[in-house]
Amino acid sequence: MPQKEFINGDKMSDTTDTGPVLAADGRPLKRSLNRALRRQKLRALGLIAPLLIFVLVTFIAPIADMLFRSVENQIVSNTLPGTVQQLETWDATSGEAPGEAVYEALYYDLFLASEAKEHTRLGTRLNYEETGISSLFRSSGRKVDDVGEDYIDALEDLNEAWEDEAFWYSLMSGGEDAAKNSGLLDEERERLSGLTGDDYSADIGFVPGQDISQLLPNTARAYSSFALFTVIEDEDVVAEEEPWEAVKIALVQDIKRGADMSGYEGFGAEELRAAQDMLQGQPDIAFKEAFLDIDEDWGATDNWRTMQVYSPPFTAGYFLNAIDMQNGLDGPEARPENQQIYIMLFKRTLFMSLVIMGSCILLAYPVSYLLSNLPMRSANLLMILVLLPFWTSLLVRTSAWKVMLQQQGVINDTLVWLGLVDDASRLVMINNQFGTIVAMTHILLPFMILPMYSVMSTIPPSYVRAARSLGATNWTSFWRVYFPQSVPGIGAGSILVFILAIGYYITPEIVGGTTGTFISNRIAYHISSSLNWGLAAALGSILLAAVLILYWAYDKIVGIDNVKLG
Amino acid sequence: MADSANRDAFVEFERVQKSYDGETLVVKDLNLSMPKGEFLTMLGPSGSGKTTCLMMLAGFETATHGKIMLDGVSINNIPPHKRGIGMVFQNYALFPHMTVAENLSFPLEVRKIGKSDREAKVKRALDMVQMGDFGGRRPAQLSGGQQQRIALARALVFEPELVLMDEPLGALDKQLREHMQFEITNLAHELGITTVYVTHDQTEALTMSDRVAVFDDGRIQQLAPPDELYESPDNSFVAQFIGENNTLEGTIKEIKGETCIVELDDGEIIDAKPVNISKVGERTTISIRPERVEVNTAKLGEDAHTLKAEVAEFIYMGDVFRTRLKVAGKDDFIIKTRNSADQERLKPGQQVEIGWLPQDCRALDAV
Numbered sequence: 001m002p003q004k005e006f007i008n009g010d011k012m013s014d015t016t017d018t019g020p021v022l023a024a025d026g027r028p029l030k031r032s033l034n035r036a037l038r039r040q041k042l043r044a045l046g047l048i049a050p051l052l053i054f055v056l057v058t059f060i061a062p063i064a065d066m067l068f069r070s071v072e073n074q075i076v077s078n079t080l081p082g083t084v085q086q087l088e089t090w091d092a093t094s095g096e097a098p099g100e101a102v103y104e105a106l107y108y109d110l111f112l113a114s115e116a117k118e119h120t121r122l123g124t125r126l127n128y129e130e131t132g133i134s135s136l137f138r139s140s141g142r143k144v145d146d147v148g149e150d151y152i153d154a155l156e157d158l159n160e161a162w163e164d165e166a167f168w169y170s171l172m173s174g175g176e177d178a179a180k181n182s183g184l185l186d187e188e189r190e191r192l193s194g195l196t197g198d199d200y201s202a203d204i205g206f207v208p209g210q211d212i213s214q215l216l217p218n219t220a221r222a223y224s225s226f227a228l229f230t231v232i233e234d235e236d237v238v239a240e241e242e243p244w245e246a247v248k249i250a251l252v253q254d255i256k257r258g259a260d261m262s263g264y265e266g267f268g269a270e271e272l273r274a275a276q277d278m279l280q281g282q283p284d285i286a287f288k289e290a291f292l293d294i295d296e297d298w299g300a301t302d303n304w305r306t307m308q309v310y311s312p313p314f315t316a317g318y319f320l321n322a323i324d325m326q327n328g329l330d331g332p333e334a335r336p337e338n339q340q341i342y343i344m345l346f347k348r349t350l351f352m353s354l355v356i357m358g359s360c361i362l363l364a365y366p367v368s369y370l371l372s373n374l375p376m377r378s379a380n381l382l383m384i385l386v387l388l389p390f391w392t393s394l395l396v397r398t399s400a401w402k403v404m405l406q407q408q409g410v411i412n413d414t415l416v417w418l419g420l421v422d423d424a425s426r427l428v429m430i431n432n433q434f435g436t437i438v439a440m441t442h443i444l445l446p447f448m449i450l451p452m453y454s455v456m457s458t459i460p461p462s463y464v465r466a467a468r469s470l471g472a473t474n475w476t477s478f479w480r481v482y483f484p485q486s487v488p489g490i491g492a493g494s495i496l497v498f499i500l501a502i503g504y505y506i507t508p509e510i511v512g513g514t515t516g517t518f519i520s521n522r523i524a525y526h527i528s529s530s531l532n533w534g535l536a537a538a539l540g541s542i543l544l545a546a547v548l549i550l551y552w553a554y555d556k557i558v559g560i561d562n563v564k565l566g
Numbered sequence: 567m568a569d570s571a572n573r574d575a576f577v578e579f580e581r582v583q584k585s586y587d588g589e590t591l592v593v594k595d596l597n598l599s600m601p602k603g604e605f606l607t608m609l610g611p612s613g614s615g616k617t618t619c620l621m622m623l624a625g626f627e628t629a630t631h632g633k634i635m636l637d638g639v640s641i642n643n644i645p646p647h648k649r650g651i652g653m654v655f656q657n658y659a660l661f662p663h664m665t666v667a668e669n670l671s672f673p674l675e676v677r678k679i680g681k682s683d684r685e686a687k688v689k690r691a692l693d694m695v696q697m698g699d700f701g702g703r704r705p706a707q708l709s710g711g712q713q714q715r716i717a718l719a720r721a722l723v724f725e726p727e728l729v730l731m732d733e734p735l736g737a738l739d740k741q742l743r744e745h746m747q748f749e750i751t752n753l754a755h756e757l758g759i760t761t762v763y764v765t766h767d768q769t770e771a772l773t774m775s776d777r778v779a780v781f782d783d784g785r786i787q788q789l790a791p792p793d794e795l796y797e798s799p800d801n802s803f804v805a806q807f808i809g810e811n812n813t814l815e816g817t818i819k820e821i822k823g824e825t826c827i828v829e830l831d832d833g834e835i836i837d838a839k840p841v842n843i844s845k846v847g848e849r850t851t852i853s854i855r856p857e858r859v860e861v862n863t864a865k866l867g868e869d870a871h872t873l874k875a876e877v878a879e880f881i882y883m884g885d886v887f888r889t890r891l892k893v894a895g896k897d898d899f900i901i902k903t904r905n906s907a908d909q910e911r912l913k914p915g916q917q918v919e920i921g922w923l924p925q926d927c928r929a930l931d932a933v
Contacts, residue, residue: 466659470673
């Protein structure tokens with residue numbers, strides 16, 4: 001009892017039974033502590049900030065962008081928005097080409113795309129999936145201007161006003177005081193910037209009139225595109241340029257679809273009525289026929305199916321391609337045998353990386369053992385020899401292997417001179433798997449030796465001595481006592497070498513020939529030669545995933561805590 | 567001849583020399599023989615060659631010259647794992663990737679002992695060091711003292727006749743060390759094993775051993791039981807190295823049987839026991855233990871020589887008083903007196919007369 005009274009009577013400011021612990025100045029201790037630590041944290045953040053920003057900007061962001069490309073596919077819906085929409089209802093299994101509406105939508109889309117010169121990009125993209133589409137788009141882009149020529153001629157013969165820039169401008173803008181339809185213009189702004197990637201937000205000195213865009217919706221839309229393109233891309237004035245053929249075709253279509261002119265009293269009403277009278281008796285424009293005339297491949301269902309399959313903004317197509325599959329009629333299916341390459345390359349990359357890792361372990365273990373058991377002076381000298389390759393250019397080392405291993409090279413010459421190999425049957429040791437494995441084992445060896453050495457040098461010699469004094473033979477004391485303790489070094493070296501090997505590029509490129517190249521060489525090919533960045537990104541993503549899975553498996557089996565770099 | 571003289575010797579070093587670099591000898595002409603069941607400690611400053619001797623006995627170093635015999639057989643060419651010698655290492659060298667039980671089982675496994683037999687022996691060894699419940703732990707999960715016990719158990723589990731210990735208690739704190747000293751000696755005597763123990767801690771050597779070999783400069787300076795070593799050191803090095811010691815330098819004046827008279831450098835005369843001096847006129851270092859110095863000279867005989875001294879410092883240490891005196895021109899002469907009821911406490915500056923029995927003062931070789 002007295003003791004308890006003493007405690008209660010003792011005025012200790014920093015401990016109370018109920019409330020939070022208070023600091024000397026009466027504020028909660030936790031808050032005071034946080035305040036005190038905040039400066040330190042800011043300082044630490046300030047110290048790492050330059051590197052953090054550098055890594056984020058130059059490394060993380062590009063990689064994220066690259067990975068995004070592996071599924072991104074907005075080019076189809078950006079370039080052919082109308083066509084994609086019309087294609088939705090088409091049944092690819094019917095075996096027939098799509099109907100007139102699709103071709104009409106294709107006409108407007110392709111016309112705009114070829115004006116913007118974006119149709120070849122789409123062709124290239126779709127060509128990855130279906131060979132031949134690229135040339136189809138390229139040739140059609142040139143000829144799409146000629147579709148419906150007769151109608152345009154007839155219109156212009158009827159009244160020269162249809163050739164007059166100012167007339168068109170006044171007709172479409174509906175005069176200065178008319179109600180404007182800026183919503184339509186904004187839609188077109190969005191569409192064009194999606195198509196070209198440029199900024200279309202500037203003022204172009206034209207807004208379609210409200211009345212005319214209700215009367216002639218397609219024409220107003222086409223003219224708006226034309227106007228935007230003329231000002232932003234060509235840097236001309238709308239009122240001084242004659243509209244595209246597509247605008248006139250749109251007018252023909254609008255009129256033929258029975259635009260109700262009776263209530264229209266705005267600019268050009270007279271000309272429009274005359275045109276309507278003239279066009280009433282004419283047959284409809286045959287878009288499908290026109291396209292088939294340009295190229296009969298426009299009738300091939302395979303091409304249309306490809307466009308339909310790849311119309312969504314995101315696609316698994318690149319990934320399917322990366323594992324030798326494609327989107328077929330009934331979902332994903334294997335590619336034809338003669339087009340399969342990537343699975344084989346992945347397998348080869350894994351296999352060769354494992355072989356390289358294995359030979360590095362075999363070669364590095366005795367060296368590291370020796371290094372860690374030598375006196376300091378000799379160990380340092382030997383270490384310099386190990387590190388010497390690091391001071392030589394990678395290209396020089398790889399090329400040196402070429403000199404060594406080629407058929408007229410040093411090793412073959414020596415073997416022939418010794419009479420071990422016949423001059424006629426010199427060994428093929430370069431431009432194949434053997435060459436890649438030899439050169440890469442040599443190049444990656446230091447990455448195995450260094451972690452092994454640093455782990456082994458921490459194993460005190462007394463362990464092996466203890467084992468021997470306990471009755472173990474040299475081999476038993478090595479295998480049961482020394483080796484288990486060196487495993488973390490092997491693990492660290494193996495992870496390092498394997499991960500470096502799996503993404504290696506230069507050496508397989510130089511000494512790999514055709515049978516010794518890695519998946520990374522294929523990725524480089526798609527990045528720099530075929531420009532199929534989506535596929536390159538998909539291959540890269542798979543490689544990254546494979547490394548992460550292996551790393552995870554290693555962690556599960558061996559435990560990442562057991563990896564020591566020293 | 568030597569063979570017949572040491573017929574009952576279990577461990578024997580015969581004129582053993584060791585050099586690492588071919589230029590200097592680390593061990594010079596080592597001769598040592600140990601009977602079975604003895605607890606022998608090799609004591610010496612670092613670099614004196616004691617650990618090298620142990621390593622040669624264990625087989626990790628080869629003798630440059632000479633013979634090492636175990637139970638009458640030369641073991642110079644027998645590899646360590648066939649010598650059957652248990653060893654406790656300085657940092658225990660418990661295998662970190664094995665559990666305690668696996669560590670203990672290791673020497674039995676390599677001897678191809680059956681599983682059930684192995685388990686029984688491991689259990690017995692663990693119980694012997696009172697660590698029966700720790701079989702499943704890893705060495706890293708044990709305290710230093712516990713690791714020490716396991717290392718001991720591992721060295722004993724395969725029932726070797728000879729156990730070597732290389733400064734096994736060096737890493738423990740004082741209290742635990744004293745406790746383990748006691749346990750190790752008890753165990754060694756109980757099991758009747760022959761033990762060679764290396765240490766640089768003289769207290770450890772004195773309290774644990776049957777005999778102590780004091781090493782210096784690659785030679786055994788003295789090999790004797792602890793009491794003899796302390797009370798009758800053979801030479802100045804041993805006298806200085808073991809325990810606290812006062813030295814005074816002088817010249818032999820007269821030798822008569824068991825005593826001699828020494829004239830100190832400042833002309834004073836003192837009695838001593840001649841140990842390793844041969845003739846009159848020789849330089850000598852006389853050595854006397856602080857607790858054998860008598861302040862009350864009346865207790866000594868009539869004809870005893872005494873010295874004048876001045877008290878320089880008085881230190882109260884509880885059980886004893888430690889007094890520093892100025893004697894014969896030196897001011898580092900220490901005396902220890904028991905804190906008994908009638909003991910006078912000297913004051914600095916006080917003039918006293920000191921003396922000792924001639925047999926407590928040893929005339930040794932001049933340093």
